[in-house]
Amino acid sequence: MRVTGSVEAKAGKTVRIFGSTKDVTRQKEAEVERKQILRNLEERVKEQECLNRIAVLCNVESSVSELLEETIRVLPEGFQYPEMVMVKITYGALTFQTDGFFKTDKLVEHQSEIYSGKLLKLKVCYKSDLNILPEEDELLITVTDTLTLGLQNRETRKKMREEDLRLKSFIDSQTNYFIRMNVAGTLTFANKKFMEDYDQFYEGSPINGDFPSITERTSRQ
DSSP: OEEEEEEEEETTEEEEEEEEEEOOHHHHHHHHHHHHHHHHHHHHHHHHHHHHHHHHHHHSOOOHHHHHHHHHHHGGGGSSSGGGEEEEEEETTEEEEOTTOOOOTTOEEEEEEOTTSOEEEEEEEESSSOOOOHHHHHHHHHHHHHHHHHHHHHHHHHHHHHHHHHHHHHHHTOSSOOEEEOTTOOEEEEOHHHHHHHGGGGTTOSOOSOOOOHHHHHHHO
């Protein structure tokens, strides 16, 4: 209730009091609701920013260790109390965690399997007796899916690089000539053996014996 009033005085004495009361319960409830809506909005923005940062990390050319170590640092920022969050990530034989990590009864875990057979596990809990909110659990699920895709892409690129090296080694070891010409008859590729025997005839040519990578060949098709 809100009470307002005024006093009427004569000769220094109070003779009458005027006042009114107003029920402001609904107004107070609306203010609390408004603050809660703003709080929820701020939390959703934090979660989205966290997801965006991890998605960027997945697209940056870096090692698996660098990706997961940075995720350990970034992930707590998407939670309600970042300073209280503990994170542990295992991927195959690799383990990364926040300093002083310990398991609590409130721990939440999600996992997925990379097509190479390696298992990715994310564990998150608060240092205190706080529960992980449903929205925070959804955030962890999405982060797990995002990391899974990023790790699978890294595995694919690794296999392609290995195939490039194997193929280049095979081509360079041949004693026969391997060449390629375009429709105009211009030499666009020659293996090591050909260049060793005929390099003097192609002085100034861009041909250098480098075999196009699997990625390059795929992008040209």
